[in-house]
Amino acid sequence: MVxxxxxxxxxxxxxxxxxxxxxxxxxxxxxxxxxxxDLPELTxxxxxxLNRLKxxxxxxxxxxxxxxxxxxxxxxxxxxxxxxxxDPPFKIQSEELVKVEIENGGSEELVLEGFIDxxxxxxxxxxxxxxxxxxxxxVMQALPQTLSYMMANPNLxxxxxxxxxxxxxxxxxxxxQQVRQYALSNKFTLSxxxxxxxxxxxxxxxxxxxxxx
Numbered sequence: 001m002v003x004x005x006x007x008x009x010x011x012x013x014x015x016x017x018x019x020x021x022x023x024x025x026x027x028x029x030x031x032x033x034x035x036x037x038d039l040p041e042l043t044x045x046x047x048x049x050l051n052r053l054k055x056x057x058x059x060x061x062x063x064x065x066x067x068x069x070x071x072x073x074x075x076x077x078x079x080x081x082x083x084x085x086x087d088p089p090f091k092i093q094s095e096e097l098v099k100v101e102i103e104n105g106g107s108e109e110l111v112l113e114g115f116i117d118x119x120x121x122x123x124x125x126x127x128x129x130x131x132x133x134x135x136x137x138x139v140m141q142a143l144p145q146t147l148s149y150m151m152a153n154p155n156l157x158x159x160x161x162x163x164x165x166x167x168x169x170x171x172x173x174x175x176x177q178q179v180r181q182y183a184l185s186n187k188f189t190l191s192x193x194x195x196x197x198x199x200x201x202x203x204x205x206x207x208x209x210x211x212x213x
Contacts, residue, residue, distance in 0.1 A: 007100070007114035007148045017144040020102055021151050022180050032174040032183035034161070034211070039203040049082050050198040054190050057167055068117075071132050071167035076118060079198075083205055085120050089213070093119045098152035116149050122212055126153045126160045132167065139164040139171045139187060147182060150175045161208045163201075170201045172208075 011017050018024060026032070042050075056074055060066050066074075086092055099113045118130040142164045150173065153160040162173040172185035185204065188197040 004099075004111045004113055007145055011144045011148050014140075014144050017147045021100070021147060023147060023151075023175075024181055026181040026183040031176075031181065032172075032185065034174065034207050035172050035185035035204045038207075039200070040206045040210070042199055042202060046082065046202065047196075047199060049078075050196055050202060053078060054196050054198055057190055061168065066167060068132050071165070072117065075167045076130060076132055076165070079202070079205075080118070080120070083202065083209070085209075089122050090120050091122075093121060098149055100148055100152045114145070114149065126150070126155070130163050130165065132165055137166060139166055139169045143173070143184075146173060147175065150182075151177065153177065158212075163205070170197075172204055 011020060053075060060070065060074060080086055080092060084090070094117070096116045096119045097113060098116055099111050101111055116130075117132050119126065120130075146162050146164050150160045150162050153175075156177045159174055159176045162175070164171050164173065168190045170188040173182055175182040188201050190197065
């Protein structure tokens with residue numbers, strides 16, 4: 001018998017994600033080097049656009065909490081457009097339903113399902129998974145749910161990359177279903193007054209995209 005459960009209800013902590021998805025965090029630094037090695041350069045035009053995005057975010061944040069929908073409009077959509085991810089060969093799929101089968105060894109087959117906020121796909125390869133969370137929450141709070149979504153990647157041979165963001169903070173994830181491991185990047189934040197860390201965010205995105213194009 002198949003039992004379907006919502007991902008957000010079935011997996012509410014990182015320990016649950018580890019146990020139910022049979023995942024572990026990689027301890028070797030070589031597992032996820034794409035977020036810091038040989039990052040591509042940005043153009044002056046790209047830097048100017050990212051400066052506008054940071055200023056825009058701080059302008060809205062000065063009024064207090066920012067809803068998830070507002071973050072998607074003022075930050076994520078412009079960033080995806082700037083990256084060229086809205087045009088061929090990529091395609092944005094918003095509110096995409098994903099399902100993950102769980103082998104629990106019992107008589108019932110457990111299927112987890114949920115909706116991804118934004119998914120960039122090229123030839124059925126999941127390039128970037130974006131899970132935007134309401135202002136004021138930590139990106140780490142979205143990690144268990146994001147790992148569950150990433151496990152639905154149909155291409156088992158290739159690693160899948162994710163980006164979790166609150167609009168203010170950004171963190172990348174790499175997951176390999178073959179070895180059942182994942183690793184995290186540093187957290188990039190717009191609260192740094194010394195520099196615009198959206199530069200690094202875009203550089204990492206460019207790096208990930210170059211792996212499949």
